[in-house]
Amino acid sequence: MTIATHLDSKYISRGELALSGFKDLAPSLRYATLLTEDGFSVVSVEGDALDSNRFASMASSTQALADAVARELKLGDNEFVIVAAENAHVVQVRVENHPLILAALFTDQATIGKSLAAARRTARRLNVFLAAY
Amino acid sequence: MPEHVILFAGPMGAGKTTAIRTLSEIEVVSTEAANSDRDAADKPTTTVALDYGEISVNEAEKVRLYGVPGQRRFDFMWTILAERAEGLMLLVNADADNPVDTAIEYVKEFYALYERGGIIIGLTRADLVPESLIAEYANALADEMPDVLIPVFTADARSHSDMTVLLMTLVANVELKQAVAANSELTSGRAR
Numbered sequence: 344m345t346i347a348t349h350l351d352s353k354y355i356s357r358g359e360l361a362l363s364g365f366k367d368l369a370p371s372l373r374y375a376t377l378l379t380e381d382g383f384s385v386v387s388v389e390g391d392a393l394d395s396n397r398f399a400s401m402a403s404s405t406q407a408l409a410d411a412v413a414r415e416l417k418l419g420d421n422e423f424v425i426v427a428a429e430n431a432h433v434v435q436v437r438v439e440n441h442p443l444i445l446a447a448l449f450t451d452q453a454t455i456g457k458s459l460a461a462a463r464r465t466a467r468r469l470n471v472f473l474a475a476y
Numbered sequence: 477m478p479e480h481v482i483l484f485a486g487p488m489g490a491g492k493t494t495a496i497r498t499l500s501e502i503e504v505v506s507t508e509a510a511n512s513d514r515d516a517a518d519k520p521t522t523t524v525a526l527d528y529g530e531i532s533v534n535e536a537e538k539v540r541l542y543g544v545p546g547q548r549r550f551d552f553m554w555t556i557l558a559e560r561a562e563g564l565m566l567l568v569n570a571d572a573d574n575p576v577d578t579a580i581e582y583v584k585e586f587y588a589l590y591e592r593g594g595i596i597i598g599l600t601r602a603d604l605v606p607e608s609l610i611a612e613y614a615n616a617l618a619d620e621m622p623d624v625l626i627p628v629f630t631a632d633a634r635s636h637s638d639m640t641v642l643l644m645t646l647v648a649n650v651e652l653k654q655a656v657a658a659n660s661e662l663t664s665g666r667a668r
Contacts, residue, residue: 345514347512347513347514348510348512349512379509379510379512380509380510380524381509381510381511381512381513381522381524382509382524382547382549382550383512383513396549397549397552400524400549400550400552401552403509403524403525403550404507404524404525404545404550404552404553405525407507407508407509407524407525408507408525408526410507411505411506411507411525415505442509442510
């Protein structure tokens with residue numbers, strides 16, 4: 344029997360490890376979740392008040408819509424998604440070679456560029472941890 | 477060009493994406509992701525945002541077809557897409573657990589669309605259940621919502637003719653409701 348990605352101990356333990364260093368990279372991080380492509384939260388950090396399942400579902404839809412736009416306009420693979428709102432921003436990046444997305448919410452105290460760099464680095468870290476598993 | 481916007485809803489695995497692909501005259505825009513929840517529906521992918529297709533009713537009329545994700549955790553997409561829609565095609569897989577209750581639940585969820593244009597129910601995979609189940613739908617709906625008239629059809633989401641019958645019935649219903657509403661506005665305007 345195949346284990347669902349969000350219940351797979353490999354993804355949970357490595358995800359926790361990778362996300363544990365995220366706040367150090369980006370102090371303005373308010374919340375982050377690692378999710379499956381179809382919107383199940385695998386592991387989350389920070390922001391207890393947020394509904395991690397809701398955030399993961401919305402991140403999944405947003406990612407899929409952005410991917411569809413890139414596909415329809417023949418822009419090549421979509422690399423990341425940014426939602427820049429008045430008081431905060433959300434950054435989403437795919438974890439290469441795995442059916443996972445890292446979605447993170449940052450306060451407006453950091454620039455989007457810094458947040459994106461931290462999210463990409465964390466996704467790469469996770470990739471390294473998974474490769475070593 | 478006059479347009480209609482029709483929403484396709486229903487539980488995971490009911491055939492919403494298939495139905496839109498069957499009907500659409502353009503290449504369907506899909507947002508499918510690998511399905512982690514194989515217990516809910518044993519299929520490799522699932523819709524996580526929307527499906528979009530288009531079909532012409534005649535030279536002057538176009539119908540935009542929007543499919544919503546079947547899983548309730550994506551219900552924010554239901555709200556977003558229902559805002560613009562005029563009618564609902566509710567697809568329910570007849571061989572699922574409690575299909576009648578599921579249909580009633582969805583009708584209640586999208587009741588605003590019934591009032592705006594109309595709802596039609598398409599029972600998919602109906603060849604796998606006893607015929608009596610079809611009558612059960614009509615009876616259950618009548619018991620639960622006595623003033624609501626919703627046609628129930630059996631349909632194969634892969635069949636162009638089946639899906640066209642359902643869609644055209646719904647579009648006719650929407651146009652009739654809109655005409656009645658416009659007429660009553662006109663009449664009340666004259667009375668003033």
